[in-house]
Amino acid sequence: MIEFRLPSLGADMDEGKLLEWKVRPGDAVKRGDVVAVVDTTKAAVEVEIWQDGTVSELLVEPGTTIAVGTPMATLLAPGEQPGAAGAPAPKGEAKPPAGARKAVSPAARKRAAELGVDADSLAGTGPAGAVTIADVEGAAGKAKAPAAVPEVADRGAGMRKAIAAAMSRSKREIPHYYLSETIPMRRAAEWLAGANAKRPMSGRLLMAALQLKAVALALAEFPDLNGTWREGAYQPARAVHLGVAISIRQGGLVAPAIRDAQSLALDELMAALADLVKRARAGSLRSSEMSDPTITVTNLGEGGAESTFAVIYPPQVAIVGFGRVAARPWVDDGAVVAAPTVVATLSADHRVSDGHRGAAFLAALAGRLQEPEKL
Amino acid sequence: MSPDELRPRVLAELLKIAPELDEGELRPGEPLRDQVDLDSMDWLNFLIALHARFGVEIPESDYAGLDTLERICAYLAARIPKPS
Numbered sequence: 001m002i003e004f005r006l007p008s009l010g011a012d013m014d015e016g017k018l019l020e021w022k023v024r025p026g027d028a029v030k031r032g033d034v035v036a037v038v039d040t041t042k043a044a045v046e047v048e049i050w051q052d053g054t055v056s057e058l059l060v061e062p063g064t065t066i067a068v069g070t071p072m073a074t075l076l077a078p079g080e081q082p083g084a085a086g087a088p089a090p091k092g093e094a095k096p097p098a099g100a101r102k103a104v105s106p107a108a109r110k111r112a113a114e115l116g117v118d119a120d121s122l123a124g125t126g127p128a129g130a131v132t133i134a135d136v137e138g139a140a141g142k143a144k145a146p147a148a149v150p151e152v153a154d155r156g157a158g159m160r161k162a163i164a165a166a167m168s169r170s171k172r173e174i175p176h177y178y179l180s181e182t183i184p185m186r187r188a189a190e191w192l193a194g195a196n197a198k199r200p201m202s203g204r205l206l207m208a209a210l211q212l213k214a215v216a217l218a219l220a221e222f223p224d225l226n227g228t229w230r231e232g233a234y235q236p237a238r239a240v241h242l243g244v245a246i247s248i249r250q251g252g253l254v255a256p257a258i259r260d261a262q263s264l265a266l267d268e269l270m271a272a273l274a275d276l277v278k279r280a281r282a283g284s285l286r287s288s289e290m291s292d293p294t295i296t297v298t299n300l301g302e303g304g305a306e307s308t309f310a311v312i313y314p315p316q317v318a319i320v321g322f323g324r325v326a327a328r329p330w331v332d333d334g335a336v337v338a339a340p341t342v343v344a345t346l347s348a349d350h351r352v353s354d355g356h357r358g359a360a361f362l363a364a365l366a367g368r369l370q371e372p373e374k375l
Numbered sequence: 376m377s378p379d380e381l382r383p384r385v386l387a388e389l390l391k392i393a394p395e396l397d398e399g400e401l402r403p404g405e406p407l408r409d410q411v412d413l414d415s416m417d418w419l420n421f422l423i424a425l426h427a428r429f430g431v432e433i434p435e436s437d438y439a440g441l442d443t444l445e446r447i448c449a450y451l452a453a454r455i456p457k458p459s
Contacts, residue, residue, distance in 0.1 A: 196435045201426045204435060206415050249395060249412065277416050302414040 002053050002075040008068050009045050009290040016040045017065040019113045027055045041158030042254045044109045047287040053077050062113055104131040115140040159252035170314050175350040178309045181362040183369055185325050185340040191372035208299055209270040213375040214368035215297055215320050216240040216261035222361045224353040226294045228315040234352045243293030246280040254280050255296045255313055256289035266375055307343035317349035378448035385448055388424040392417050406442040429455050
């Protein structure tokens with residue numbers, strides 16, 4: 001018998017409210033399947049399972065708020081028979097129709113759970129066809145527009161509280177050190193312009209994709225920056241699950257991971273980034289993306305910031321920041337020229353690494369960005 | 376289609392990206408990205424949406440000239456394929 005528990009969904013989340021089950025007793029599940037949707041202060045998170053098996057019993061009712069680690073369901077391992085003391089036999093109920101999951105705003109999903117509406121079955125009228133609170137309430141025949149206001153306000157307040165807790169913990173516990181390096185970007189910009197000129201619009205790359213890939217590759221030589229600090233000890237990570245700080249339009253931010261970023265081709269990384277941004281803003285993320293970033297990258301150049309010295313997201317031990325890519329004075333071969341540059345920064349945990357290592361990492365990052373064709 | 380006729384259609388695509396946008400607060404002739412919170416991913420998605428809706432391929436080298444709503448509408452108006 002396998003016990004399926006609510007996984008950690010990030011350092012700043014210790015509980016979640018079960019919105020819906022995606023499985024029923026008797027359903028076969030395999031590693032990576034989404035089995036439930038849990039509402040957190042940051043998003044409605046699709047919770048994945050990491051073992052194969054058959055769902056035996058669902059232990060938690062939708063609408064219940066549970067702590068991380070709470071058993072949510074039991075499963076039979078492959079080949080295992082229901083025990084005599086057993087699990088209830090599968091009821092043979094009809095499965096929900098298969099199909100692509102709709103974008104449903106977190107608040108709408110929450111409201112749908114309250115009203116007993118299947119949000120995924122509705123036609124959305126929001127951005128990109130997302131199902132909104134109005135759609136849900138319309139479907140339930142209870143169009144109460146004003147109710148939307150407290151829902152959204154709750155989400156915003158909850159997210160602020162979660163960010164406050166994580167960042168306070170970071171500044172309280174992590175001895176940060178900060179470094180910056182100005183990196184010439186002419187080669188990367190020219191390579192990108194040349195590559196995009198040959199691509200259809202939907203296949204074009206953003207500079208952010210190059211920056212993310214360069215970080216992921218540079219980290220290969222710096223295991224002391226890519227990992228987590230738990231219970232007084234550092235655990236380097238085997239892969240680079242690159243947390244990407246994504247601002248939410250209504251305020252706040254999330255930093256879900258692009259998993260195994262070091263082994264993704266640029267096109268794949270760009271597609272993953274576009275998908276992650278879209279889902280983060282629709283409030284639909286997966287538990288693995290929330291729980292296991294090994295380092296985070298934040299890019300505040302979009303808003304015009306020259307550079308950013310970011311706060312580490314615990315239990316990670318480093319965060320890389322990029323400012324705006326812009327033409328600035330640059331000394332090239334003894335002459336001052338106008339050249340595109342970016343200020344890259346590193347905030348790192350002094351318990352795990354020293355400034356010397358951090359500086360070497362920024363130099364390696366700068367080197368990777370001088371060879372964009374190898375990214 | 377004239378730039379004026381295109382304007383509400385272009386705005387409709389922009390609203391899908393930035394639902395908080397208040398059309399009445401847009402100042403004519405000013406760069407959109409100075410007025411609306413659009414990062415480069417939003418901008419790329421906006422241009423892809425315009426391409427999908429109007430059938431106009433927009434080379435990246437033209438992006439810089441497409442900063443205001445008026446310029447975008449004029450650009451599209453000059454390039455939308457004419458019905459044969």
